[in-house]
Every structure is written in structure tokens, then in C-alpha cells.
Amino acid sequence: MxxxxxxxxxxxxxxxxxxxxxxxxxxxxxxxxxxxxxxxxxxxxxxxxxxxxxxxxxxxxxxxxxxxxxxxxxxxxxxxxxxxxxxxxxxxxxxxxxxxxxxxxxxxxxxxxxxxxxxxxxxxxxxSMATARLMETWAHGQDVADALGAVREPTARLRHVAWIGVRARDYAYAVRGLTPPAGPFRVELTAPDGTELWTYGPEDAGQRVTGPALDFCLLVTQRAHRDDVAVRAEGAEADRWLDIAQAFAGPAGPGRAAKGASQ
Incomplete structure (x- = not known):
């Protein structure tokens, strides 16, 4: 390691x-x-x-x-x-x-x-243990930052969180009793510095997810609602995944409500 x-x-x-x-x-x-x-x-x-x-x-x-x-x-x-x-x-x-x-x-x-x-x-x-601890530290840190009204500067450390989010795709299906898709997805994320693209999966995959790495990490750790992030899907299965994605082990979480949902 x-x-x-x-x-x-x-x-x-x-x-x-x-x-x-x-x-x-x-x-x-x-x-x-x-x-x-x-x-x-x-x-x-x-x-x-x-x-x-x-x-x-x-x-x-x-x-x-x-x-x-x-x-x-x-x-x-x-x-x-x-x-x-x-x-x-x-x-x-x-x-x-x-x-x-x-x-x-x-x-x-x-x-x-x-x-x-x-x-x-x-x-x-x-x-894997270290990556999981980093993901949890970042996600729970987001809860603390939100409680304090603090805005954290995203860093390249988000690459580890994004990786878990991608790797946990099938788990997100299985924990809900759903059958995971047979083939890999293509995921393309813009790194926090705005100049690098983090990519996962084959370029010719029919199902694609694109967007800022920060938004993807907020989504897969269920720290933001899908309506509040700039993550986009191409393909029905990719679209379905973004509704259920979770990077953490355990039962399917309810996630955050969309901003303004209670208004």
C-alpha cells in the first residue's frame, strides 16, 4: 500500500x-x-x-x-x-x-x-481500510461543516471517495434487493482543480455519468440530494444508479432531502 x-x-x-x-x-x-x-x-x-x-x-x-x-x-x-x-x-x-x-x-x-x-x-x-476511513472522515466532516456553516475547499483527496463510490455501484443495487447491471459504466469526473479528468470504466460504455468530482462525492455519500448536484447520467441504468448510489456499507440510507423540499 x-x-x-x-x-x-x-x-x-x-x-x-x-x-x-x-x-x-x-x-x-x-x-x-x-x-x-x-x-x-x-x-x-x-x-x-x-x-x-x-x-x-x-x-x-x-x-x-x-x-x-x-x-x-x-x-x-x-x-x-x-x-x-x-x-x-x-x-x-x-x-x-x-x-x-x-x-x-x-x-x-x-x-x-x-x-x-x-x-x-x-x-x-x-x-481498502485506509480508503474507507478517509471516505467516512470526509463524509462526516461534511456533516460537521454543514452544521457550522463552513465551506470546505475540495482537494484531490476526493479521488479516494470517488473511487469507492464507483466501486460500490453493485452494492447499492444489492442492498436494495435489486439486480446490478451486467456491464460497467463510464464515469468521468472533473477534479477539484478543474484541469484534470478522473475516469473509470471503458470509454465506449453505453451508460455514462459525468460531473464535478465534488458533486459526485456528495451524492454517493448521500450528503446532497441528486437535484442539488451537477452530476448527469446518460442511459437508463446510469440514471437509476444516481438515485440509489451509496459509497458506505450498511442499509440503504434515505439521503438528504432536496434543498427547498420542505418549503
Missing amino acids: SHALLDDLRDESEELDRLVAPLEPDRWAAPTPAPRWTIAHQIAHLAWTDAAALLAVTAPEAFAAHTAEAAKAPDTFVDQGAEEGAAGPPHELLARWREGRERLQHALRAAPPGARFPWYGPPMSAG
Whole structure:
């Protein structure tokens, strides 16, 4: 695994850290777009998942026991972890998140080539684990930014989020009980710098998705409604995918409501 990927994960975490570190304790209780989740819940969830990833990398047998407990409450264990983590003082939560993500960094950098680790779905390589953590950090960071009214500058790190979004296409169908399309799609995304094009899939694919990388990442992490992004589909199946796309594991989420939907 390229250590540049872990550098990107570190940088993504540090960017979010700079958003929350200066907050007064009462601001950690500000609501985010995720129902019933405050800023503290968002950071607690990241800390909880980092701890789970560290357990998977360093103690697979203990992680197996952890997943057995999680299986007893599949619909609530993620929220429960966030609730418990958000209950304490913000400065303790911030310190725990920082320590956990640093320990995970060291563990992933030390992982032997080709190693695979257990997870809630199929086993993951160190690279896939790092990419998934970056995607989650960016997505939950967007929730925090929205809660604070902050505008984050998109970076080339979005390439990792976009990659997961493309790779998770069939999962988005399967988690809804739908049959995935047989052939690959062509995805063309304009990078944040406006000069580079990130491409996935064969050029001659009949189904195409195009648009800004930021908008695509907001869509596949369900941080924006399709009506509010400049992502376009060519072909019926590509159009259908954009309605259900999700880059994260777990049940199909409801996604964000369109802006002005309640007006």
C-alpha cells in the first residue's frame, strides 16, 4: 500500500480536527444534518470506527467477538456507539479521536504487504481500510461543516471517495434487493482543480455519468440530494444508479432531502 494514501487520510482527519478543535463545549451539541446526531456524535462515530478498525488490524479474534455482539443489535449498534462516545466532555472525545486515529495510522503503516483484515462485510486490505476511513472522515466532516456553516475547499483527496463510490455501484443495487447491471459504466469526473479528468470504466460504455468530482462525492455519500448536484447520467441504468448510489456499507440510507423540499 502506498503511504501517500495514509498521508491523505491523516490530512483529511487534520482538516476536520481544525474545524472542531476551537469550538466551545456547547457548540459540540449543535445539530448536524444527520437526524439526532450532534457534532459530538459525528466525532464520536469516527473515533468508534477507528477503534474498531484498529481492533481488526491488531486483534482479529477480539474483532470477531466485537462483531458477534454487534450482530445482536444490527440496527442500533452504530448509533449506540456514537451516543456513548458523545456523552462525555468534548475535550476528552477530541483527545480519544486523535489518539485512536494516530494508533490506526501506525498499525496500517506496519501492516505486511498483502495482509487482509476482517470487517463487517468482506475482509479488507490495508489500502481498502485506509480508503474507507478517509471516505467516512470526509463524509462526516461534511456533516460537521454543514452544521457550522463552513465551506470546505475540495482537494484531490476526493479521488479516494470517488473511487469507492464507483466501486460500490453493485452494492447499492444489492442492498436494495435489486439486480446490478451486467456491464460497467463510464464515469468521468472533473477534479477539484478543474484541469484534470478522473475516469473509470471503458470509454465506449453505453451508460455514462459525468460531473464535478465534488458533486459526485456528495451524492454517493448521500450528503446532497441528486437535484442539488451537477452530476448527469446518460442511459437508463446510469440514471437509476444516481438515485440509489451509496459509497458506505450498511442499509440503504434515505439521503438528504432536496434543498427547498420542505418549503
